[in-house]
Amino acid sequence: MHKIRIMYKKEMLARTPPLVDQAFARLRHDVLTGTFAAGAKLKLDELQTAYGFSSSPLREALSRLAQEGLIRADERRGFRVAEISPEDLADITRMRVMLDVPALRESIAHGDDAWEALVVGAYHRLEKVEARLADGPVVLDDDWTQLHAAFHLSLLAACPSERMRGWSASLFDQAERYRRYSARFRKSARRKSNEHRKIMDATLRRDADTACMLLEEHILGTQRNVMTILGAALKELA
Incomplete structure (x- = not known):
């Protein structure tokens, strides 16, 4: 015993x-x-x-x-x-575009069937949890936040550069802080399932040009939405 x-x-x-x-x-x-x-x-x-x-x-x-x-x-x-500012968010976004877009292109070029299954599974779990959430900023839900990150990282998982994957993950987390901050001031949710679905579909078709274009627009769209709310919130707090 x-x-x-x-x-x-x-x-x-x-x-x-x-x-x-x-x-x-x-x-x-x-x-x-x-x-x-x-x-x-x-x-x-x-x-x-x-x-x-x-x-x-x-x-x-x-x-x-x-x-x-x-x-x-x-x-x-x-x-x-770390402080929160429009300039910092712009810098994070610029670096994400510089890293994530070419990382996705390389991931598409090197990804195998197991990688495709990883992407599909990550999207499926994200879509399921999002469908169960009530109206409101989904980014404030911890489960959604983790699955959202998992989906984005799955897209880049087949990129052979460990440094690119690591830096992309770090920048995603830095952007997450801004998404969380701006979500407190939102009056309605911004659902991204359709955007994620389009990125996934293009990725699985191995249409690198379309997938990379959609991912870049997705990242820039996040910046625009957060920047609008961030600007208004910072004015109120000033």
Whole structure:
């Protein structure tokens, strides 16, 4: 019985993510969802109290978030949540177009049947959860947000460049913070199933030119919609 208990404890420990990963996941979620306001100072002692982690995993988690561009590091002032501004959103969008569009083209060129199945499955799960949501900003639903990210990343999954995929994922998360922020000021939802479907269909037809054009317009359309709401929201807060 004693051996069984030891084996069970080892198995549970193996399943539990390291403290750094736990701290990173929780902090990342709260930054993306706006629990911490843009520009807010992230004080280590307050984070320890709020999350129950020691300073070491929290410092590592903060450093990783800084590498992703979600927070800013200052050697003298510690860490702050990245500011929100139209200029920053424009820069994120420009970089997404520069990376995601050629990454999709390469993904189409190299993708196999398993990759196609991944794309179809990701779209199906996204469409299903979106159909169940009530009217309102779907971006504020955590399940939808995760499936939305999974769909976009599935499109690029066959791109042979690990760096392009990694940078694209990081930029998607930075854009997600803006989608979340602007969603708080929306009066109605903007459903994107039709746009996603068109991108998927062109991708599966291996029509790279159409798929890349649609993806670029999709990214730029997000910028336009968020920028309109962001501009109005920032005026109200000024």
